[in-house]
Amino acid sequence: MNRQPERKRPGTIIHTEGSPWRLLLLFSLPLMAGNIFQQLYTVVDTAVVGKALGVEALAALGTVDWLNWLTLGTIQGFTQGFSILLAQRFGAKDYGKLRQAAANAVILSAVCAVVLTVGSEAIAEPVVILLKTPAEIRHIAMSYLRLLFAGLPVVMAYNLAASMLRALGDGRTPLIAMAAASIVNIGLDFLFVLGFQWGVQGAAIATIIAQCLAAGCCIWRLCRVEELHLSREDWKCSGSLCGRLMVLGLPMALQNGIIAVGGMIIQTIVNGFGVAFIAGFTATNKLYGVLEIAATSYGYAMTTYAGQNLGAGKLDRISHGMKAGLTIALATSAVISAAMLVCGRWFLSCFIAAGEAESAQALDTAFRYLRLMAYCLPVLYVLHVTRSCIQGLGNTLLPMASGISEFIMRTGGALLLPAVMGDRGVMWAEVLAWFGADLILVPSYFYVTRHIRRRKEKEDLP
Secondary structure (H helix, E strand, O other): OOEOOOOOOOOEOOOOOOOHHHHHHHHHHHHHHHHHHHHHHHHHHHHHHHHHHOHHHHHHHHHOHHHHHHHHHHHHHHHHHHHHHHHHHHHOOEHHHHHHHHHHHHHHHHHHHHHHHHHHHHHHHHHHHHOOOOHHHHHHHHHHHHHHHHOHHHHHHHHHHHHHHHHOOEOHHHHHHHHHHHHHHHHHHHHHHHHOOOOHHHHHHHHHHHHHHHHHHHHHHHOOOHHHOOOOHHHOOOHHHHHHHHHHHHHHHHHHHHHHHHHHHHHHHHHHHOHHHHHHHHHHHHHHHHHOHHHHHHHHHHHHHHHHHHHOOOHHHHHHHHHHHHHHHHHHHHHHHHHHHHHHHHHHHOOOOOOOOOHHHHHHHHHHHHHHHHHHHHHHHHHHHHHHHHHHOOOOHHHHHHHHHHHHHHHHHHHHOHHHHOOHHHHHHHHHHHHHHHHHHHHHHHHHHHHHHHHHHHHHOO
């Protein structure tokens, strides 16, 4: 086996030694900053569109949010899944197999990008109609979607490169890439939407250009990682290796796809409440990304932490890391919840143009939804940390089962609760989905860790 001495590079964090608290925080903070920049340009996109183009344009973006997430979530699922094997082989210091896994991950990602781009462009219009998007905003939604889907190969390139870097302990480069991309995106938003008057198409074009920059930065850094200097032999497509990568990536992609389908069903119901309600719902969903920033960052950290320690055979460190991760996550969620309850209405007003007849109604809807999310935010943070730890341990099927549970709770709540609670029922559907996922994930964590320990004990027997 091609095991070599561990190489420590500036900006990388090795999770197999040292305090779990310190490692998780050090690794999460750059990811958090990167996610802040990513959400910043998403928020600015929405704020510029909502303020400059009005409630109808804001509602149009909201009606296709989940369809856009279906493609993005599929890409993130595949790339995060592929990176699990890289983290495990990096933790085991098996750099030869690491390079083979990286090359095959690139091949699979390229195929997935082509299939997703062609498929998304084909289904876009039928799905927008199926979602019961109001006729007066349908053309705005379609022009936005067409451009975003054309940029999916770039999105795949960025997510794969960033996931590979994180698997090797480098959270700094994705941060730098996303910071630069955010600054460019925000500047182009103002130029294209306000200056050139390109409407929602300008926001989409700005996003694609920013993603190109982020992907380029991460790929440039990957090409300078010594452990990933690929030879011609590494590029040989291995059926068994591709199969193993797909076993890790496909369930995560399906999990995100299932969640997205549930979201689209909710969006169909939301679209029936009128443009003002859609706009308010959209404003909160955009702010939802900000609420989730720390949760997703802790999740990425837990995946890398668990994967590297599993590869190194250090099982006790995994349980210590899980306790540290949950404690940090719950404390963070409490602080964010308090901030949203105090300042949330002001944040939401940044998305909604003042003076329009429907603006006050949209803002009231948005704050009611945000307040409910804030009260239940700790449940979401437990979801991210637990799911990511299980995935880092190489089990992506149980997290997929939690995605199915989310789907059932989300769609069930959205279909049944409005009959007794009115539009509040649609809002409750989202937080019920978080509870549904945790009901699967918490016992699954104990099952997976117990199974791994028993397997290791058998391997250690003489």
